[in-house]
Amino acid sequence: MVPFIPMNVLGLESTCDETAAAVVVDGIHILSEEMASSASIHAAYGGVFPEMACRHHVEMFCPVLEKALEKGGVSPQDIDLIAVPQGPGLVGALLIGMQMAKGLSIAWKKPFIGVNHVEAHLVGAMLSHPSPPIFPALGLVVSGGHTLLLYIETLGVYKKIGTTLDDALGEAFDKVAVLLGFPYPGGPHVEKLAKEGSPTIPFKSGTIQGKPFDFSFSGIKTSVLYAVRENRYAKETIAASFQEAVLTDLVQKTQKALLQYPTARALYFGGGVVQNRALQQKFIDAFSLPLFFPTPSLASDNAAMIAALGFQKFRLSPTSSPLDMEVLPKFLPIG
Ligand code: KG4
Numbered sequence: 001m002v003p004f005i006p007m008n009v010l011g012l013e014s015t016c017d018e019t020a021a022a023v024v025v026d027g028i029h030i031l032s033e034e035m036a037s038s039a040s041i042h043a044a045y046g047g048v049f050p051e052m053a054c055r056h057h058v059e060m061f062c063p064v065l066e067k068a069l070e071k072g073g074v075s076p077q078d079i080d081l082i083a084v085p086q087g088p089g090l091v092g093a094l095l096i097g098m099q100m101a102k103g104l105s106i107a108w109k110k111p112f113i114g115v116n117h118v119e120a121h122l123v124g125a126m127l128s129h130p131s132p133p134i135f136p137a138l139g140l141v142v143s144g145g146h147t148l149l150l151y152i153e154t155l156g157v158y159k160k161i162g163t164t165l166d167d168a169l170g171e172a173f174d175k176v177a178v179l180l181g182f183p184y185p186g187g188p189h190v191e192k193l194a195k196e197g198s199p200t201i202p203f204k205s206g207t208i209q210g211k212p213f214d215f216s217f218s219g220i221k222t223s224v225l226y227a228v229r230e231n232r233y234a235k236e237t238i239a240a241s242f243q244e245a246v247l248t249d250l251v252q253k254t255q256k257a258l259l260q261y262p263t264a265r266a267l268y269f270g271g272g273v274v275q276n277r278a279l280q281q282k283f284i285d286a287f288s289l290p291l292f293f294p295t296p297s298l299a300s301d302n303a304a305m306i307a308a309l310g311f312q313k314f315r316l317s318p319t320s321s322p323l324d325m326e327v328l329p330k331f332l333p334i335g
């Protein structure tokens, strides 16, 4: 075990539509965070427009970085490590973050480390609860790009239990929101509308023969489209019914996973969708083991979770990533 060395880690994040930088001390104490989102630019398109997201990253990275350093009262000399997502994410967006990290590493003569963005989402939940993490555990990442159920043996050692075979759940929320007349990102709008309706339409999330832990949300999206076209139901009813069906599916598959992996002693959540209060309540009602939800700012894409994971990885293997490190748009924390 490498001796514990306190360090200031600069985390960068630019996998999708958020340009962010954060300084995290010793992998746990967030000194400063700064973020500029391009979500309002994408609102008109019903989803993220990759080229626009990239232009925004190029424009915003330097001001965001400068503000994060200024807010934290630190200068480049005080930074011990730069952490950046190697993937997964939009390829152009990842490249911008990676080039930024490499450039800073050369200019500041500091090591940098490429980490996994999905793994970092789970660290977001750990960062939100200062107690030592409980392993083995189950992990559930539900974002705009991923729906992933994992067995976490310990940090860095994962087994994939299930994933989506088509749309990520956040993406399904966003598409349903467009059908109901809301702009991107639509998840919070659907949640709000669902509160005013009853889940009386028997929508069903996908089940896949022989793959009991995998998800499919494209079918239910089409069912929502037909229900909207039929013009027979109130939008509130459609939103409530959609939300009820997909959340029930998440809970039931996670319950099944726990039966398969009874050694799991906790459940860690990550990704923008887990901010959904109805999701949180459903899991709280269904599980008796400790559940760790990230705080809102650590749930959706953020740079603090990248810095915290970078710290953990560097502590185990204190070497800089190579300057020819490539980005991996489909990189998952498991093989
Ligand atoms: O983790 P995140 O910020 O970005 C990705 O890595 O994708 O997640 C963004 C996603 C969007 O699809 C957004 O609609 C969804 O999270 N989301 C929600 C809620 N808040 C954000 N979905 C459902 N209910 C919410 N309250």
Ligand code: ZN
Residues within 6 Å of the ligand: 117, 121, 143, 271, 300, 301
């Ligand atoms: Zn994410």
